Ligand code: NAP
């Protein structure tokens with residue numbers, strides 16, 4: 515049942531330039547909803563794809579942001595999971611149908627009627643959802659997760675999308691076993707989280723990157739065991755057939771065949787990057803060696819909570835550059851140029867306001 519509405523101030527893109535500027539709107543309050551004051555919100559490459567309409571599905575105005583950490587300020591009738599003052603997170607989706615096969619088997623991230631946190635269609639079938647680059651979000655209690663108290667809140671924000679998107683397929687496909695060899699393609703927001711989780715699982719982790727300049731950081735700061743430059747055919751050939759699994763996080767078109775060659779027979783490739791131009795999957799690269807290619811979309815609410823608890827136990831957060839809201843357009847330009855180590859996070863509560 516609707517319980518009224520809540521005024522919100524966000525930053526929205528109005529067209530495919532993707533330029534963000536202040537935008538006032540309201541959020542509906544319903545039974546079971548949790549009202550959350552946004553503290554920090556990560557900047558995911560998906561936000562960039564959407565606000566620049568690279569996926570062709572933008573519903574302007576778009577308030578992006580789906581890596582939210584905040585504090586509960588109010589709870590609606592029927593809320594039992596949270597109380598005011600709790601530190602919580604919200605990720606890529608904020609509702610689902612709760613009755614389909616995906617929802618009833620704990621895979622609500624694959625519900626055909628999933629409600630995305632931003633640029634989605636709300637439960638009423640009409641309203642466009644608006645994301646976390648805003649002072650307040652309102653989300654049903656079942657789609658809100660708890661942030662472990664041991665984690666710094668700004669560095670924890672990217673766990674809500676980047677973290678769960680790599681953690682969940684690693685668990686799903688057995689790429690969380692000590693001693694196994696994991697390849698991580700693309701050392702950006704998702705990729706650097708995959709390296710951290712891979713090392714925490716006790717795996718041998720190889721970064722496969724198009725940026726030779728990231729070698730030292732990958733190995734010294736992030737703890738990767740090996741670093742391959744994807745364009746270096748000699749290096750790639752020397753590593754052929756060595757990996758149990760690969761997580762491909764690349765945001766732009768790239769050839770898959772040289773990456774598949776790195777896998778052992780029956781090895782598992784998981785695509786999590788979503789370039790707008792289709793990737794090519796040559797049958798000869800998978801059939802003779804029984805290799806497998808899967809896709810993964812974020813993770814369920816349960817996966818997300820499990821990932822956060824694991825991150826809390828192992829002290830895992832993102833390496834971030836914390837920025838003010840009025841820097842967000844520059845941050846997005848820099849993200850597009852691959853100039854971030856490794857995630858921008860907006861200090862929403864500390865800086866939201868009209869454009870300077
Ligand atoms: P990001 O921080 O920009 O990282 C992407 C990385 O891809 C870059 O750091 C770069 O790594 C590599 N790269 C970029 N352009 C390249 C090119 N032309 N050729 C080869 N490598 C290139 O982005 P992100 O936030 O991690 O997101 C990555 C992708 O995952 C995006 O497409 C995003 O939409 C998608 N995503 C999917 C899900 C899901 O549920 N499946 C969730 C979140 C995000 P190197 O410099 O190391 O090469």
Ligand code: ZN
Nearest residue numbers: 558560675676
């Ligand atoms: Zn994301």
Ligand code: ZN
Nearest residue numbers: 611614617625
């Ligand atoms: Zn469903």
